[in-house]
Amino acid sequence: MAVFNSINPFDQQLIGTYELMGEQQLNKALELSTMAFKDWKRRTFGERASVLINAAAILRNKKSELATLIVKEMGKVLPEAIGEVEKCAWVCEYYAAHAEGFLADELLEAGYVRSFVSHEPIGAVLAIMPWNFPFWQVFRYAAPTLMAGNVTLLKHAPNVCGCSLAIEGIFREAGAPEGVFQSLIIDTPEVERIITADIVQAVTLTGSERAGSSVAALAGKHIKTSVLELGGSDALIVLPDANMQKAAATALQSRLLNAGQSCIGSKRFIVLKDALNDFIHELESGINAYKYGDPFDPTVKVGPMARLDLAQSLEKQLQGSVAKGAGLVHGGQVSGCQFSPSLLLNVQKGMPAFDEETFGPLAAVIVAQDEAEAIALANDSRYGLGGSIWTGDLEKGVALARQIETGAVFINSLVKSDPRLPFGGIKKSGYGRELSRQGILEFVNQKTIAVEA
Structure with a gap:
């Protein structure tokens, strides 16, 4: 049977x-x-x-x-x-x-x-x-x-x-x-x-x-x-005038919620070069607070991935990205379904962390020279489910949001599903x-x- x-x-x-x-x-x-x-x-x-x-x-x-x-x-x-x-x-x-x-x-x-x-x-x-x-x-x-x-x-x-x-x-x-x-x-x-x-x-x-x-x-x-x-490979775009502490904290929350197993989790952090150092500093400070392990332990923020094959697939994507030049600055430990919260820098097109949906606790930082390149990088994806923009200029945020090819864009906020708001995607x-x-x-x-x- x-x-x-x-x-x-x-x-x-x-x-x-x-x-x-x-x-x-x-x-x-x-x-x-x-x-x-x-x-x-x-x-x-x-x-x-x-x-x-x-x-x-x-x-x-x-x-x-x-x-x-x-x-x-x-x-x-x-x-x-x-x-x-x-x-x-x-x-x-x-x-x-x-x-x-x-x-x-x-x-x-x-x-x-x-x-x-x-x-x-x-x-x-x-x-x-x-x-x-x-x-x-x-x-x-x-x-x-x-x-x-x-x-x-x-x-x-x-x-x-x-x-x-x-x-x-x-x-x-x-x-x-x-x-x-x-x-x-x-x-x-x-x-x-x-x-x-x-x-x-x-x-x-x-x-x-x-x-x-x-x-x-x-x-x-x-x-x-x-x-x-x-699926989704949502972009989180950070402009130099953003509240860096809030942007980084929300980026980590979005990426590590549910052990990173979320279609609308921010998977590609696209950061303008003038904001890069401050944003990375906040990321590296914040990610240390994400203890992983037993999901019933009240001190744990990231539980195991749901299946062994999923953890193995994500590890392969991480290793493939590092082999092509990405820098692993945090995490990378894998044991069974346990996958430590991980951060990759210098991610570029052609790497799995850019081209594919990474369905787990793996964040990728991508550098953009200006706003136009940030939009181009965000749209350079087979997916179009959600995305967010972080800026102190709300009108600019709305103008940029209109240019992103996706089903939803949140400005200075976590991308989430809400009964009051339509939810869905375009492209793949x-x-x-x-x-x-x-x-x-x-x-x-x-x-x-x-x-x-």
């Missing part, structure tokens, strides 16, 4: 074993989705909102228990895991409060007695989610999806099956009818089987470029809507948007209705 094993990345101990679903179980899940959608789509916004409000309360009441599960399955430090659970409660409450307004009829003037766009649910949304934020990635799509009147099927990453089933249990406890939210313990070959089902009308994926390309092809083959949030970082009003509109039928007397 095929199974997924959940292994604690810190000590490599087996946490749990999860049996993969067979064809009969998959067929039943699809039947449940079909039946649940017929009922759920007719529920009022108030009825759907009550489920999300209940889910938010459960998340808060059980946050210690749920955060512990996150830490054991993928290794992030406990305070970050608690923050992730709390953020999930926030997104539930946000869409419970705003979904009805977001989906209100949109009146249009077109010469008819009345013409408008009605926003209606479409069916089941298949979600393929990653392990790095095992609760947040799910709730940020599920809250708007369910409030829109759709149902959902979740295929989570194999190493966080416990989180996947826990989330299903939360929605069940919150009062969601059977079949509205289902976790599928399946492997990649079964994905097409789910996408082909008539009830499934859309797919959302957060993950790698390779996975996104494959799923987008399947969705296109079967004429289903898709949203992709893929994917397409479509999550969160805010734009996120809930991705998976509804925007139906035109025109009335003539």
Whole structure:
């Protein structure tokens, strides 16, 4: 019998074993989705909102228990895991409060007695989610999806099956009818089987470029809507008039949060030459505070990477960059999934730390001669998810932000996902948007209705 094993990345101990679903179980899940959608789509916004409000309360009441599960399955430090659970409660409450307004009829003037766009649910949304934020990635799509009147099927990453089933249990406890939210313990070959089902009308994926390309092809083959949030190699641009202490502190926070395993983590620090010495001084002073080790140790800020292969891949990128001339000035120690916070200087195009997404606690400093070169370096990437600019001149910051090819730019602030702001990328970082009003509109039928007397 095929199974997924959940292994604690810190000590490599087996946490749990999860049996993969067979064809009969998959067929039943699809039947449940079909039946649940017929009922759920007719529920009022108030009825759907009550489920999300209940889910938010459960998340808060059980946050210690749920955060512990996150830490054991993928290794992030406990305070970050608690923050992730709390953020999930926030997104539930946000869409419970705003979904009805977001989906209100949109009146249009077109010469008819009345013409408008009605926003209606479409069916089941298949979600393929990653392990790095095992609760947040799910709730940020599920809250708007369910409030829109759709149902959902979740295929989570194999190493966080416990989180996947826990989330299903939360929605069940919150009062969601059977079949509205289902976790599928399946492997990649079964994905097409789910996408082909008539009830499934859309797919959302957060993950790698390779996975996104494959799923987008399947969705296109079967004429289903898709949203992709893929990798990133975000640039953090530092101008000479920036607050260096704040810029460096935020750069390290962005790069080392979740042991560097964040799509929107700042991975390339592009620093104008006149700011270089001050910025590096602040980086080198600040990085020493990032103790790594046991994620349950309250003095530890950086836990282990989620899997052995991920740490090995990052080590290869680090060594490849050093071999091409980058200077390793901090870190570089690797033991199992433990990867010490590391800092590379003199990174240039042609090195893995510049050209590739480095998904772990490895920061790269790149020198730009002027603002024009900084923008060119930022845009010289296959990715376009997020980015930030650090400057004392806010108008200049906005003008430069308009030139960066990416889905979001934050000025003098940490790049982050926020229920109130649209989130998503361009280029190889994917397409479509999550969160805010734009996120809930991705998976509804925007139906035109025109009335003539």
